[in-house]
Amino acid sequence: MRIAILCALVLMALSGYSQKKFAWVSGKIIDENESPVRGVSIVELGNRNGVVASDSGTFHLRVPVESAFALVFSASGYQETQKDFFLNKGEQEYIVVKLYPQSKVLAPVVIRSGKENPAPGLIQINPKDVEALPGATGGVEGLIKTLVGSNNELTSQYSVRGGNYDENLIYINGFEIY
Numbered sequence: 001m002r003i004a005i006l007c008a009l010v011l012m013a014l015s016g017y018s019q020k021k022f023a024w025v026s027g028k029i030i031d032e033n034e035s036p037v038r039g040v041s042i043v044e045l046g047n048r049n050g051v052v053a054s055d056s057g058t059f060h061l062r063v064p065v066e067s068a069f070a071l072v073f074s075a076s077g078y079q080e081t082q083k084d085f086f087l088n089k090g091e092q093e094y095i096v097v098k099l100y101p102q103s104k105v106l107a108p109v110v111i112r113s114g115k116e117n118p119a120p121g122l123i124q125i126n127p128k129d130v131e132a133l134p135g136a137t138g139g140v141e142g143l144i145k146t147l148v149g150s151n152n153e154l155t156s157q158y159s160v161r162g163g164n165y166d167e168n169l170i171y172i173n174g175f176e177i178y
Contacts (some may be wrong), residue, residue: 003108004148006109007138020090021064021065021066021090022062022063022064022089022090023058023062023063023064023087023090023092024061024063024089024091024092024093024094025060025061025063025085025087025092025093025095026058026059026060026061026092026093026094026095027058027059027069027094027095027096027097028056028057028058028059028071028096029042029053029057029058029059029075029096029097029098030057030096030097030098030099030102031078031098031099031100032099032100032101033158034099036055036056036057036058037053037078038053038054038055038056038057039052039053039054039059039074039075040053040057040059040074040075040078041050041053041074041075042061042071042072042073042075043052043071043072043074044060044061044063044064044067044069044070044071045070045071045072045082046071047069049061049062049063050133052075059148063085063087064087065087065089065090065091066086066087066088066089067086068084068085069084069086070082070084070085070087071083071085073097073099075099075108077101078099078100078101079099079100079101079102080104080118081097081098083095083097102160145153
């Protein structure tokens with residue numbers, strides 16, 4: 001019986017010794033105006049261990065002991081900051097981290113159509129060029145008559161069909177005119 005109790009005590013001592021020991025890093029994150037920065041990501045470099053700073057900019061993180069490690073502080077709109085540590089078992093470190101704004105100039109975005117002619121029979125007219133185009137009556141009316149094939153110069157009525165309305169398009173006899 002004594003041997004069993006002695007073995008149990010030895011096993012408990014070994015299991016307690018084999019467990020990892022930890023230390024704590026806590027602190028506050030501020031900006032250049034000494035205001036707290038909320039939502040900052042604090043991650044142990046090379047590990048998934050991390051937390052997010054509270055609304056008041058504070059954090060509390062359990063970290064490994066007796067080995068060097070680094071914490072990376074990052075937030076949108078701020079420069080990323082790294083702090084290096086070496087802590088002993090049970091040690092608690094309190095730090096204040098100051099983040100500085102980071103401004104990046106984004107490259108311009110250009111959107112282009114990949115189509116040369118989006119639909120058969122589509123005629124695209126630049127509204128600025130309408131006045132310069134020749135026509136018997138001048139203006140948009142004369143241009144429309146020539147585009148839809150109307151040879152009757154006396155007509156002033158156009159058949160417009162279609163249920164879709166787009167303020168930049170005119171639909172005449174199946175033709176779309178911008």
